[in-house]
Amino acid sequence: MLILKDLGKTYVNGVRALDAVSLDVPPGEIVAVVGGSGCGKSTLLRLVSGLDRPTDGGVVLDGDEITAPHERIGMVFQEPRLLPWLTVAGNVGFGLAALAAGERDRRVAAQLARVGLADKAAVWPRELSGGQAQRVALARALVTRPEVLLLDEPFSALDAFTRADLQDHLLDLWHDAEPTLVVVTHDVDEAIALADRIVVMRPRPGRIAAEIAVDLPRPRDRDSAVWDAVKRQVLAALNGAREGRPTATAEAAAAWW
Amino acid sequence: MTADADTLRIAAPAQAGASGRPRRKEGRRRWRGVALGLAGPVAAAAGWELAVRAGLSDGRLVPPPSRIAETFADLAATGELARHTVATVLRVAAGFGLGALAGTLMGAIAGHSGLARSLVDPTLQALRAIPSIAWVPLFILWLGIFEASKVALIAVGVFFPVYLGVMGAILSVDRKIVEVGRIFRLSGPAMVRRILLPAVLPGYVVSLRAGLGLGWMFVVAAEFMGASEGLGYLLVDGQQLGKPAEIVAAIVAFAVIGKTTDWLLVAATAPFLRWEDVVAQGETG
Numbered sequence A: 001m002l003i004l005k006d007l008g009k010t011y012v013n014g015v016r017a018l019d020a021v022s023l024d025v026p027p028g029e030i031v032a033v034v035g036g037s038g039c040g041k042s043t044l045l046r047l048v049s050g051l052d053r054p055t056d057g058g059v060v061l062d063g064d065e066i067t068a069p070h071e072r073i074g075m076v077f078q079e080p081r082l083l084p085w086l087t088v089a090g091n092v093g094f095g096l097a098a099l100a101a102g103e104r105d106r107r108v109a110a111q112l113a114r115v116g117l118a119d120k121a122a123v124w125p126r127e128l129s130g131g132q133a134q135r136v137a138l139a140r141a142l143v144t145r146p147e148v149l150l151l152d153e154p155f156s157a158l159d160a161f162t163r164a165d166l167q168d169h170l171l172d173l174w175h176d177a178e179p180t181l182v183v184v185t186h187d188v189d190e191a192i193a194l195a196d197r198i199v200v201m202r203p204r205p206g207r208i209a210a211e212i213a214v215d216l217p218r219p220r221d222r223d224s225a226v227w228d229a230v231k232r233q234v235l236a237a238l239n240g241a242r243e244g245r246p247t248a249t250a251e252a253a254a255a256w257w
Numbered sequence B: 001m002t003a004d005a006d007t008l009r010i011a012a013p014a015q016a017g018a019s020g021r022p023r024r025k026e027g028r029r030r031w032r033g034v035a036l037g038l039a040g041p042v043a044a045a046a047g048w049e050l051a052v053r054a055g056l057s058d059g060r061l062v063p064p065p066s067r068i069a070e071t072f073a074d075l076a077a078t079g080e081l082a083r084h085t086v087a088t089v090l091r092v093a094a095g096f097g098l099g100a101l102a103g104t105l106m107g108a109i110a111g112h113s114g115l116a117r118s119l120v121d122p123t124l125q126a127l128r129a130i131p132s133i134a135w136v137p138l139f140i141l142w143l144g145i146f147e148a149s150k151v152a153l154i155a156v157g158v159f160f161p162v163y164l165g166v167m168g169a170i171l172s173v174d175r176k177i178v179e180v181g182r183i184f185r186l187s188g189p190a191m192v193r194r195i196l197l198p199a200v201l202p203g204y205v206v207s208l209r210a211g212l213g214l215g216w217m218f219v220v221a222a223e224f225m226g227a228s229e230g231l232g233y234l235l236v237d238g239q240q241l242g243k244p245a246e247i248v249a250a251i252v253a254f255a256v257i258g259k260t261t262d263w264l265l266v267a268a269t270a271p272f273l274r275w276e277d278v279v280a281q282g283e284t285g
């Protein structure tokens, strides 16, 4: 169980990026975090990952207080952040340095096959397309078998085609070990495609504005009426979350978004 | 975008798209570039040779290639060429070693710690503004006219590009990539070995090459200030005795050895920089 308790973060420049965020995420749940730019989504993930320390509250995973990066918490960033001096296989095996070479190679090969890039093992990151690079980044995070995987707008730099593909692919990969996923996204459709629960945030300071359960069976049909209903609900919450604007109709919100 | 190819690959992951890179073709293209680059100088040399043979010029001040080759062969046969070359190479090696070592250490310290940078960088930048040849009289006063002052001058020339290169490379290491190391909980030494060193290496090699180039420049200056052997001595000797062929032979020797040492440096580091190849080839292609 991943527990965020009264998380708050004030940066050294005085910006209150996050305030009193509490969230319990049971094992295996997929949570999507949506919200406008600057409402603290990345800050939230960085605190959970242990890359940054909160100024208030804390993060606890199965009883361990997270104060630094943790071996059971993985992270995928918006950019693939592959190490250019390592081959694709070298990148995927980066977090497995403690394993014997044979075991490491075996796991890397299996994971690469799993993301459909077995034929790219010996290739340099420069030679990959954006979608392939992000799949390598996914493989690098998943190969260590994290209990919690944090993804910060992982597909936002990709074109719509590749993005939809990778969303399906992520769900498929999730079935392997069913880790807890926390996905930050700007894209409401992406949130609905992936999540069991959508957390809507609002800015200044970053807080949770609403939580919306997505009880749709998988695979989910993007053209269905229930999808649209959930989408309207999320957009309304997003719209209400933006300060200084009167609550408008979901249609207007959709246009703005 | 390559989205379509990407999508196809997802649909058929088993399809082996063995990424055959056209190495052969690139190799041929590179040779073509070399040949084109050589065309001008070779034509000029051949033209001059023919002009002298035809009696259009006596070639006394500008010796034709054949006379330079002759002088070269003579110098090589008597062992003079080897003696002077060894003397020069040893000076450059000593000066480059000292300068590169000092530059690497100072650059690493200044790149690592903001406090150290504030302490030493302004001073070093001020010293760098001094034309290095201006140190010569002082070095001779301090270190005598023999090897020590020559090596010191070369070392000063090598130091600055290496210092600046190492500091710059360390400062420009991508924070985002360091975070990847943190996420995988690398210890301090592992972070240096697995993230920082590889990230810094390309910039470091560039700065070493720049330093080596300056080392070859400064050895000439050092040997002008009074030497009894060395390729720079051959230059002075050729001028004083009115032997242009000897001067040109020495220049050619400088060019060949300078290029060879640069190539050795590149070859020695190439195995660690193979990942950069792709870009380099893409640019020349």
Ligand SMILES: Nc1ncnc2c1ncn2[C@@H]1O[C@H](COP(=O)(O)OP(=O)(O)OP(=O)(O)O)[C@@H](O)[C@H]1O
Pocket (backbone or CB within 6 Å): A011, A012, A013, A015, A016, A017, A035, A036, A037, A038, A039, A040, A041, A042, A043, A044
């Ligand atoms: N390192 C930092 N130092 C100071 N302020 C920061 C820092 N990182 C973020 N902030 C501020 O904290 C607030 C939240 O930023 P954060 O990056 O978490 O937002 P976000 O929701 O991820 O935005 P986006 O959707 O644009 O990625 C912003 O006002 C931002 O300017």
Ligand SMILES: [Mg+2]
Pocket (backbone or CB within 6 Å): A041, A042, A043, A152
């Ligand atoms: Mg963000």
